[in-house]
Amino acid sequence: xxxxxxxxxxxxxxxxxxxxxxxxxxxxxxxxxxxxxxxxxxxxxxxxxxxxxxxxxxxxxxxxxxxxxxxxxxxxxxxxxxxxxxxxxxxxxxxxxxxxxxxxxxxxxxxxxxxxxxxxxxxxxxxxxxxxxxxxxxxxxxxxxxxxxxxxxxxxxxxxxxxxxxxxxxxxxxxxxxxxxxxxxxxxxxxxxxxxxxxxxxxxxxxxxxxxxxxxxxxxxxxxxxxxxxxxxxxxxxxxxxxxxxxxxxxxxxxxxxxxxxxxxxxxxxxxxxxxxxxxxxxxxxxxxxxxxxxxxxxxxxxxx
Amino acid sequence: xxxxxxxxxxxxxxxxxxxxxxxxxxxxxxxxxxxxxxxxxxxxxxxxxxxxxxxxxxxxxxxxxxxxxxxxxxxxxxxxxxxxxxxxxxxxxxxxxxxxxxxxxxxxxxxxxxxxxxxxxxxxxxxxxxxxxxxxxxxxxxxxxxxxxxxxxxxxxxxxxxxxxxxxxxxxxxxxxxxxxxxxxxxxxxxxxxxxxxxxxxxxxxxxxxxxxxxxxxxxxxxxxxxxxxxxxxxxxxxxxxxxxxxxxxxxxxxxxxxxxxxxxxxxxxxxxxxxxxxxxxxxxxxxxxxxxxxxxxxxxxxxxxxxxxxxxxxxxxxxxxxxxxxxxxxxxxxxxxxxxxxxxxxxxxxxxxxxxxxxxxxxxxxxxxxxxxxxxxxxxxxxxxxxxxxxxxxxxxxxxxxxxxxxxxxxxxx
Amino acid sequence: xxxxxxxxxxxxxxxxxxxxxxxxxxxxxxxxxxxxxxxxxxxxxxxxxxxxxxxxxxxxxxxxxxxxxxxxxxxxxxxxxxxxxxxxxxxxxxxxxxxxxxxxxxxxxxxxxxxxxxxxxxxxxxxxxxxxxxxxxxxxxxxxxxxxxxxxxxxxxxxxxxxxxxxxxxxxxxxxxxxxxxxxxxxxxxxxxxxxxxxxxxxxxxxxxxxxxxxxxxxxxxxxxxxxxxxxxxxxxxxxxxxxxxxxxxxxxxxxxxxxxxxxxxxxxxxxxx
Numbered sequence: 001x002x003x004x005x006x007x008x009x010x011x012x013x014x015x016x017x018x019x020x021x022x023x024x025x026x027x028x029x030x031x032x033x034x035x036x037x038x039x040x041x042x043x044x045x046x047x048x049x050x051x052x053x054x055x056x057x058x059x060x061x062x063x064x065x066x067x068x069x070x071x072x073x074x075x076x077x078x079x080x081x082x083x084x085x086x087x088x089x090x091x092x093x094x095x096x097x098x099x100x101x102x103x104x105x106x107x108x109x110x111x112x113x114x115x116x117x118x119x120x121x122x123x124x125x126x127x128x129x130x131x132x133x134x135x136x137x138x139x140x141x142x143x144x145x146x147x148x149x150x151x152x153x154x155x156x157x158x159x160x161x162x163x164x165x166x167x168x169x170x171x172x173x174x175x176x177x178x179x180x181x182x183x184x185x186x187x188x189x190x191x192x193x194x195x196x197x198x199x200x201x202x203x204x205x206x207x208x209x210x211x212x213x214x215x216x217x218x219x220x221x222x223x224x225x226x227x228x229x230x231x232x233x234x235x236x237x238x239x240x241x242x243x244x245x246x247x248x249x250x251x252x253x254x255x256x257x258x259x260x261x262x263x264x265x266x267x268x269x270x271x272x273x274x275x276x277x278x279x280x281x282x283x284x285x286x287x288x289x290x291x292x293x294x295x296x297x298x299x300x301x302x303x304x305x
Numbered sequence: 306x307x308x309x310x311x312x313x314x315x316x317x318x319x320x321x322x323x324x325x326x327x328x329x330x331x332x333x334x335x336x337x338x339x340x341x342x343x344x345x346x347x348x349x350x351x352x353x354x355x356x357x358x359x360x361x362x363x364x365x366x367x368x369x370x371x372x373x374x375x376x377x378x379x380x381x382x383x384x385x386x387x388x389x390x391x392x393x394x395x396x397x398x399x400x401x402x403x404x405x406x407x408x409x410x411x412x413x414x415x416x417x418x419x420x421x422x423x424x425x426x427x428x429x430x431x432x433x434x435x436x437x438x439x440x441x442x443x444x445x446x447x448x449x450x451x452x453x454x455x456x457x458x459x460x461x462x463x464x465x466x467x468x469x470x471x472x473x474x475x476x477x478x479x480x481x482x483x484x485x486x487x488x489x490x491x492x493x494x495x496x497x498x499x500x501x502x503x504x505x506x507x508x509x510x511x512x513x514x515x516x517x518x519x520x521x522x523x524x525x526x527x528x529x530x531x532x533x534x535x536x537x538x539x540x541x542x543x544x545x546x547x548x549x550x551x552x553x554x555x556x557x558x559x560x561x562x563x564x565x566x567x568x569x570x571x572x573x574x575x576x577x578x579x580x581x582x583x584x585x586x587x588x589x590x591x592x593x594x595x596x597x598x599x600x601x602x603x604x605x606x607x608x609x610x611x612x613x614x615x616x617x618x619x620x621x622x623x624x625x626x627x628x629x630x631x632x633x634x635x636x637x638x639x640x641x642x643x644x645x646x647x648x649x650x651x652x653x654x655x656x657x658x659x660x661x662x663x664x665x666x667x668x669x670x671x672x673x674x675x676x677x678x679x680x681x682x683x684x685x686x687x688x689x690x691x692x693x694x695x696x697x698x699x700x701x702x703x704x705x706x707x708x709x710x711x712x713x714x715x716x717x718x719x720x
Numbered sequence: 721x722x723x724x725x726x727x728x729x730x731x732x733x734x735x736x737x738x739x740x741x742x743x744x745x746x747x748x749x750x751x752x753x754x755x756x757x758x759x760x761x762x763x764x765x766x767x768x769x770x771x772x773x774x775x776x777x778x779x780x781x782x783x784x785x786x787x788x789x790x791x792x793x794x795x796x797x798x799x800x801x802x803x804x805x806x807x808x809x810x811x812x813x814x815x816x817x818x819x820x821x822x823x824x825x826x827x828x829x830x831x832x833x834x835x836x837x838x839x840x841x842x843x844x845x846x847x848x849x850x851x852x853x854x855x856x857x858x859x860x861x862x863x864x865x866x867x868x869x870x871x872x873x874x875x876x877x878x879x880x881x882x883x884x885x886x887x888x889x890x891x892x893x894x895x896x897x898x899x900x901x902x903x904x905x906x907x908x909x910x911x912x913x914x915x916x917x918x919x920x921x922x923x924x925x926x927x928x929x930x931x932x933x934x935x936x937x938x939x940x941x942x943x944x945x946x947x948x949x950x951x952x953x954x955x956x957x958x959x960x961x962x963x964x965x966x967x968x969x970x971x972x973x974x975x976x977x978x979x980x981x982x983x984x985x986x987x988x989x990x991x992x993x994x
């Protein structure tokens with residue numbers, strides 16, 4: 001087996017532990033106590049009064065019970081899961097298509113497109129939200145103007161933020177647009193690892209484009225695809241800045257909450273830090289369950305060092 | 306040999322980390338004679354020169370003391386403040402919006418300034434509404450800083466063209482004028498009166514004008530008032546007024562877009578908002594822009610307007626409470642307040658009041674219930690949501706008001 | 721050129737236009753005088769561009785200080801994180817060791833933590849060590865978020881490199897460090913670039929923690945500086961905001977162009993074209 005030979009090659013020493021030590025120590029030093037603090041908070045009645053006195057009252061699992069009995073929690077969870085699925089699917093599919101397109105186009109177009117992707121990527125989220133909002137605004141948004149002038153219907157004074165569905169769709173567009181550069185460029189970097197002689201040999205053997213993609217490219221991209229998908233699930237499930245700023249604080253209601261906004265409203269605006277901590281930890285558990293398939297596959301692939 | 310190389314590599318990174326940590330991390334020890342002041346960015350963009358001159362005076366009165374001003378935004382200054390309450394390192398003086406005060410006073414976040422109240426200029430004649438926002442259970446925690454009222458900003462050229470010779474003195478007259486303005490300016494999206502649909506400050510003005518209210522305390526318990534017949538009459542009047550006069554989005558708030566941007570586009574003949582809106586009406590309309598007080602439904606009266614404003618408070622975590630109080634004294638002195646007034650704000654005391662439109666509008670005003678949990682009602686957008694439901698017709702006025710009223714009562718009555 | 725190639729290129733340009741439009745709109749707005757900005761009919765390209773918004777933005781207080789702060793924070797965070805993460809990624813991708821699964825779970829789990837929930841706990845801890853309102857506090861905070869995903873992605877790239885290459889080199893008598901320097905490092909080029917670009921952009925653009933942890937305007941980062949344009953109750957100056965946003969994007973683009981040339985972004989892939 002290659003793996004056994006390999007292990008012998010690198011030695012069965014303390015080397016791997018030394019290699020991971022810096023990362024583990026850094027994370028433990030910085031996040032260790034905050035995590036403990038978060039868990040402790042979640043078991044306490046901890047409001048503004050307690051915050052000022054640095055002392056909460058232990059209430060056992062009351063915060064968790066109260067969250068799990070909150071209808072808003074369940075509605076928000078369902079909405080967030082659907083939202084996450086839509087975002088991740090769109091991001092991955094379009095991202096892969098763009099990466100493949102990058103391989104197909106001629107060199108000047110590739111440079112143009114990849115620079116464009118980096119430009120998009122380099123927009124700070126807070127700025128992107130402002131520009132996006134401005135492009136879609138009710139009074140003189142350029143999107144309404146363009147759609148109207150392309151004769152796609154009358155979009156003059158179309159309100160893109162009137163319904164929950166429309167609001168979240170705009171947020172999805174913004175998130176996918178912002179996430180595409182990372183996904184496309186990472187996948188493109190992964191495509192560079194596809195051995196070209198293999199593809200050429202396949203062409204000589206008469207393999208079509210789809211067959212080459214399925215049998216050669218996809219298996220090589222698989223670890224990267226898995227990582228990107230699991231990262232996207234994690235990020236989109238917990239996304240805060242884009243929906244909060246684009247929908248606008250003044251329009252955030254339980255009817256359009258996403259999980260992190262629910263957490264922010266309950267924990268910070270209502271100054272119920274204990275409940276906020278409980279929601280944080282529940283979110284951690286839920287996203288863990290949601291991405292467990294990917295994580296397990298990751299670990300399995302990882303075992304074949 | 307090989308292992309040593311990896312160890313060396315590790316050592317390099319660890320050393321690099323340590324160096325980075327020490328070079329950029331020299332923590333400044335809390336200077337015994339320095340105070341930190343959190344003001345909102347309004348001061349930075351509006352009256353930074355006043356802040357500088359007050360600091361100068363303060364520092365010459367307190368030799369060796371430095372004042373560190375840190376400007377904050379409205380969106381997140383409370384979250385930042387909460388973090389400092391938990392961990393320390395917070396300000397010695399903080400500016401708070403008047404609707405934000407009660408929750409923090411109730412939790413004991415501020416130092417009691419009652420004993421030094423008489424030392425503040427004009428403290429005997431502080432604006433009632435504003436001073437009340439800084440008082441909890443008879444103790445003074447907040448010092449009024451400045452106030453702002455809402456007025457009508459309008460295009461005199463368009464009014465003249467529509468044949469309006471006299472400014473409206475009642476809501477009905479204003480509605481009739483709006484129809485004339487509309488007839489003369491048939492453009493798509495043009496509003497005779499631009500009103501953001503969920504501008505609850507304006508919506509509630511109708512409720513108060515008709516004698517209604519938001520909530521009241523009956524023997525220690527909060528009771529919602531929005532579903533009362535008077536409040537319903539006010540909300541219905543708002544609905545009709547909006548339908549007849551505004552083409553703004555029914556679901557948007559008063560900052561998306563900024564009403565003055567719509568006005569600057571030539572898409573509004575008038576708009577409702579703070580008097581400083583006149584700053585940003587666009588170069589084209591600057592000369593023809595003027596303001597008047599929003600009239601009430603009874604001819605000759607003005608409509609009660611929301612009295613916005615800020616207080617200054619000393620957080621309980623401050624280690625320089627005496628110095629902080631002295632700084633507030635300088636910053637709210639008669640001369641400081643006069644400077645604020647010159648910048649278009651309402652000064653904090655009645656004896657300083659002039660007769661600008663802004664100040665006349667403040668003569669009839671309303672304020673939110675001074676309840677510990679009021680800020681949760683605001684942040685939960687209960688009122689905005691209700692207005693959107695009413696304007697879009699999703700719910701009848703009665704249904705929307707009833708559900709908002711119940712909702713508010715339950716939020717305010719939380720322990 | 722083959723017509724098929726032309727088709728692909730046309731598609732590539734179309735994707736470019738759609739993706740870049742918001743960026744274009746930001747830059748174009750930054751050059752427009754105010755009356756064109758609020759106009760109901762959009763002006764695509766201002767014929768008489770104005771630089772007023774840029775001069776206005778640059779002359780706002782603390783611009784250069786905050787740019788410097790951001791650069792320090794980003795460079796230290798990225799350099800340290802990539803170095804540490806690369807080592808850990810090698811351990812994960814090339815070694816079998818007890819506790820590896822636990823480490824993988826740690827790396828993934830950290831990223832699942834909702835950041836909003838950590839604001840107060842992190843503040844309290846950093847305050848205890850007097851790292852609130854310091855760049856170090858922000859750097860270490862960022863490292864906890866950059867490290868896990870860097871380990872994660874670098875490991876993915878390492879898995880794509882056939883280990884037979886290393887084995888062959890070892891058989892040829894190379895040392896372990898020699899293998900690392902001669903085989904792994906060059907082959908990891910695209911992976912290291914992609915990861916550090918990502919780390920760079922994430923840290924450069926981060927807002928929430930920088931906002932909470934840094935109080936002095938002289939210690940803040942560029943994104944926090946930027947927020948002063950729109951977090952005011954008063955007039956939002958769109959032109960200046962767009963100009964300022966354009967300026968904050970510049971370092972990221974410059975950084976990318978630098979590494980792109982170094983690693984020759986297009987070269988390896990040019991060979992792959994089917």
